[in-house]
Amino acid sequence: MPFVLHAVPCLADNYAYLIHDPSSGATAVIDVPEAAPVQQALTAQGWTLTDILITHHHDDHIGGVQDLRAATGARVWGAGGDAHRLPPLDHALAEGDSVTIGHETGHVLDASGHTVGHIAFHFPEAKLAFTADSLMALGCGRLFEGSAQQMWDSLTKFMDLPDDTVICSGHDYIKGNAAFALSVDADNPDLVARIARSDADRKDGKPMAIAPLSLELATNPFLRATDPRMKASLGMPRASDVDTFAHLRALKDKF
Numbered sequence: 001m002p003f004v005l006h007a008v009p010c011l012a013d014n015y016a017y018l019i020h021d022p023s024s025g026a027t028a029v030i031d032v033p034e035a036a037p038v039q040q041a042l043t044a045q046g047w048t049l050t051d052i053l054i055t056h057h058h059d060d061h062i063g064g065v066q067d068l069r070a071a072t073g074a075r076v077w078g079a080g081g082d083a084h085r086l087p088p089l090d091h092a093l094a095e096g097d098s099v100t101i102g103h104e105t106g107h108v109l110d111a112s113g114h115t116v117g118h119i120a121f122h123f124p125e126a127k128l129a130f131t132a133d134s135l136m137a138l139g140c141g142r143l144f145e146g147s148a149q150q151m152w153d154s155l156t157k158f159m160d161l162p163d164d165t166v167i168c169s170g171h172d173y174i175k176g177n178a179a180f181a182l183s184v185d186a187d188n189p190d191l192v193a194r195i196a197r198s199d200a201d202r203k204d205g206k207p208m209a210i211a212p213l214s215l216e217l218a219t220n221p222f223l224r225a226t227d228p229r230m231k232a233s234l235g236m237p238r239a240s241d242v243d244t245f246a247h248l249r250a251l252k253d254k255f
């Protein structure tokens, strides 16, 4: 039986994600912006936390880890290379490592760019990828520490996952991301349709930070750096994918 996924809104626009394996009872949380809403969700679902998975060192992703670990005794998994700026880890991870939650195995991907040492978790059986501030809904994270090449390398790993993978990202930035996407890709009918749907989805209480990879591939302006039409509309028809991505990222920073 696949994981049950439960998104927990935290702080102003962050999400923590709970995944629960009904057959074993194992429950993991991916990122803990703050502990209280995660604990409330665990109580409401009747789940016992076994594992805490950390994507990167920013406080809006780890602020509640220590309290949640103290309250639950859950194991903490995070990037070994970033251990000096993360809460104490029980398991130090690097790209290629696995995490086991109940009966499912997740693969660790290096997703550097936003920070150096940002990791992501892909659970192929559950068709879930937790990308935090690397690949985001209709966007990608700012380059605070890494280079455009590093972020592009990270994004291409996600682009190569199966199309029906559900991307669970760290923030609801959909409004600002939609405005930017339209500014560079207004003739994209999939983009226009996605944005038209998003207000209704929000009213229905759908977590706006979650979308299938197929939709990101069709609408996310940063992933569309590979598309000749995007390059042409930016006036750089012969640019490489990474240079097109870097140009889009710089435009978004000023947007």
Ligand code: ZN
Pocket: 056, 058, 061, 114, 133
């Ligand atoms: Zn961040």
Ligand code: FE
Pocket: 058, 060, 061, 133, 170, 171
């Ligand atoms: Fe963040």
